[in-house]
Amino acid sequence: GDSVTQTEGQVALSEEDFLTIHCNYSASGYPALFWYVQYPGEGPQFLFRASRDKEKGSSRGFEATYDKGTTSFHLRKASVQESDSAVYYCALGDSNNRIFFGDGTQLVVKP
Amino acid sequence: DPKIIQKPKYLVAVTGSEKILICEQYLGHNAMYWYRQSAKKPLEFMFSYSYQKLMDNQTASSRFQPQSSKKNHLDLQITALKPDDSATYFCASSQDRVNYAEQFFGPGTRLTVL
Numbered sequence: 001g002d003s004v005t006q007t008e009g010q011v012a013l014s015e016e017d018f019l020t021i022h023c024n025y026s027a028s029g030y031p032a033l034f035w036y037v038q039y040p041g042e043g044p045q046f047l048f049r050a051s052r053d054k055e056k057g058s059s060r061g062f063e064a065t066y067d068k069g070t071t072s073f074h075l076r077k078a079s080v081q082e083s084d085s086a087v088y089y090c091a092l093g094d095s096n097n098r099i100f101f102g103d104g105t106q107l108v109v110k111p
Numbered sequence: 112d113p114k115i116i117q118k119p120k121y122l123v124a125v126t127g128s129e130k131i132l133i134c135e136q137y138l139g140h141n142a143m144y145w146y147r148q149s150a151k152k153p154l155e156f157m158f159s160y161s162y163q164k165l166m167d168n169q170t171a172s173s174r175f176q177p178q179s180s181k182k183n184h185l186d187l188q189i190t191a192l193k194p195d196d197s198a199t200y201f202c203a204s205s206q207d208r209v210n211y212a213e214q215f216f217g218p219g220t221r222l223t224v225l
Contacts, residue, residue, distance in 0.1 A: 032211035043201045043216030051211050096167055097208045101154035
């Protein structure tokens with residue numbers, strides 16, 4: 001079945017560091033790809049989406065580019081802040097609008 | 112004001128009992144969903160509804176039954192509870208159940224089964 005793999009379970013950075021969280025997907029069709037962010041005690045929040053090859057999604061300084069060739073949708077941010085500390089989920093959406101989430105990456109940003 | 116309300120926030124139940132998790136959304140959306148988050152499986156799709164009709168069911172067990180009494184309500188009834196059912200259950204909604212529509216999540220109900 002369709003699935004998403006996030007390589008990093010946890011990422012620890014200092015403020016102003018560059019962030020990369022790796023996400024690769026496996027799907028039979030042409031899925032949409034998402035990034036969601038979850039803060040403690042809350043539900044996941046939509047960050048952005050891309051639905052076709054080479055499309056870039058972005059929000060709040062975060063960005064990712066849909067790459068069908070490498071089946072990837074890596075999350076990047078040029079300069080992280082302490083307030084970015086949260087769990088980030090890469091996800092895959094199918095044509096029935098079901099979302100399948102990766103295992104999540106805990107981002108810890110130290111001041 | 113919260114756009115998606117889930118009640119209760121915390122719930123403790125004994126094995127074998129039955130509980131109902133409440134979800135109401137005030138976004139005017141036509142599609143609603145249930146997801147489960149546990150230590151074993153971080154975020155797992157369970158059900159989707161569109162205009163109060165069940166569209167997708169990814170849950171193997173019939174012990175989980177969604178119920179939609181109103182367009183903006185989607186409750187989740189769980190019977191014969193087991194300790195493995197312990198998880199946080201999230202309700203979500205989207206404008207419609209169309210391709211890749213953004214889903215908004217509620218704050219969750221944390222269920223503990225003893």
